[in-house]
Amino acid sequence: xxxxxxxxxxxxxxxxxxxxxxxxxxxxxxxxxxxxxxxxxxxxxxxxxxxxxxxxxxxxxxxxxxxxxxxxxxxxxxxxxxxxxxxxxxxxxxxxxxxxxxxxxxxxxxxxxxxxxxxxxxxxxxxxxxxxxxxxxxxxxxxxxxxxxxxxxxxxxxxxxxxxxxxxxxxxxxxxxxxxxxxxxxxxxxxxxxxxxxxxxxxxxxxxxxxxxxxxxxxxxxxxxxxxxxxxxxxxxxxxxxxxxxxxxxxxxxxxxxxxxxxxxxxxxxxxxxxxxxxxxxxxxxxxxxxxxxxxxxxxxxxxxxxxxxxxxxxxxxxxxxxxxxxxxxxxxxxxxxxxxxxxxxxxxxx
Ligand SMILES: *[C@@H]1O[C@H](CO)[C@@H](O)[C@H](O)[C@H]1NC(C)=O
Ligand SMILES: *[C@@H]1O[C@H](CO)[C@@H](O)[C@H](O)[C@H]1NC(C)=O
Numbered sequence: 001x002x003x004x005x006x007x008x009x010x011x012x013x014x015x016x017x018x019x020x021x022x023x024x025x026x027x028x029x030x031x032x033x034x035x036x037x038x039x040x041x042x043x044x045x046x047x048x049x050x051x052x053x054x055x056x057x058x059x060x061x062x063x064x065x066x067x068x069x070x071x072x073x074x075x076x077x078x079x080x081x082x083x084x085x086x087x088x089x090x091x092x093x094x095x096x097x098x099x100x101x102x103x104x105x106x107x108x109x110x111x112x113x114x115x116x117x118x119x120x121x122x123x124x125x126x127x128x129x130x131x132x133x134x135x136x137x138x139x140x141x142x143x144x145x146x147x148x149x150x151x152x153x154x155x156x157x158x159x160x161x162x163x164x165x166x167x168x169x170x171x172x173x174x175x176x177x178x179x180x181x182x183x184x185x186x187x188x189x190x191x192x193x194x195x196x197x198x199x200x201x202x203x204x205x206x207x208x209x210x211x212x213x214x215x216x217x218x219x220x221x222x223x224x225x226x227x228x229x230x231x232x233x234x235x236x237x238x239x240x241x242x243x244x245x246x247x248x249x250x251x252x253x254x255x256x257x258x259x260x261x262x263x264x265x266x267x268x269x270x271x272x273x274x275x276x277x278x279x280x281x282x283x284x285x286x287x288x289x290x291x292x293x294x295x296x297x298x299x300x301x302x303x304x305x306x307x308x309x310x311x312x313x314x315x316x317x318x319x320x321x322x323x324x325x326x327x328x329x330x331x332x333x334x335x336x337x338x339x340x341x342x343x344x345x346x347x348x349x350x351x
């Protein structure tokens with residue numbers, strides 16, 4: 001098992017000289033690699049509270065572990081055109097290795113989307129009856145009303161409140177033990193992530209009544225697709241606020257003079273990001289060598305930006321696409337396979 005050192009020590013003349021580095025394991029992430037074999041005692045770095053919850057709710061832990069691939073791929077989708085692409089190391093139990101040592105904007109996003117992922121996963125698992133400890137939201141019963149008039153609660157409303165409470169207790173447990181800048185940063189981003197899921201609950205309804213007159217409606221509150229949460233947190237990443245922590249360690253102050261305290265929905269970070277151009281194990285940067293880039297784009301996926309000025313290689317590859325699709329009566333669409341030669345560009349290594 002791969003533990004990150006919490007400090008680096010040099011032993012000189014039997015005197016240890018140590019530089020403490022930030023504690024970085026958000027070790028519940030390790031559960032994703034265990035599949036259905038979650039064994040609470042084998043997960044390195046869970047704090048007592050987490051271990052306890054893990055033992056009490058093995059099925060919940062399995063669900064959280066299984067749901068990890070969803071938020072990781074959402075993270076990778078959101079950052080596919082960026083130098084940092086949310087690639088995991090697949091080796092360290094904390095998934096992102098030394099990236100997490102720095103309280104950067106990217107780390108803020110990772111905490112937010114992972115905690116949002118837990119809420120989404122749990123609420124979904126509850127609705128689908130996979131867990132003994134929860135089901136549909138029991139408060140959504142009887143009748144209620146919206147702009148269109150009154151309706152009856154029916155079906156299954158996602159029990160997001162329950163999922164938020166549980167994930168807060170579990171995910172935040174580690175940070176609640178600490179009182180440093182990094183813990184405050186993580187807590188804020190975890191909470192912003194949870195709130196982002198709740199934001200996109202929508203009322204879904206079914207009409208009843210004579211010939212679809214919709215004189216009677218039954219409705220339930222459902223979470224939106226996780227993409228909505230991902231898009232939202234991506235915008236929050238763009239607007240993330242750089243903070244420092246006040247002298248009492250209880251709240252944020254600004255790095256700038258004109259500082260507005262971040263709202264509960266905002267992502268916060270402490271330190272500037274590395275440029276992610278070259279592979280650097282010290283910062284967890286994987287570099288952009290070999291990454292695909294877009295020659296005509298003017299955005300972050302352009303070859304200039306993506307390759308950090310090192311230049312790119314071009315290869316001609318053939319692609320097969322469906323084309324000349326025709327509708328045949330009835331009912332089929334038939335297409336031809338078209339071959340197309342396209343140029344793909346990828347970033348060069350350092351020369
Ligand atoms: C992610 O990192 C691994 C090595 O750590 C590498 O093999 C893989 O190609 C990377 N994927 C992307 C999309 O950058
Ligand atoms: C490259 O960027 C241009 C401009 O943004 C866009 O129209 C095009 O679809 C992109 N090409 C690829 C292969 O993504």
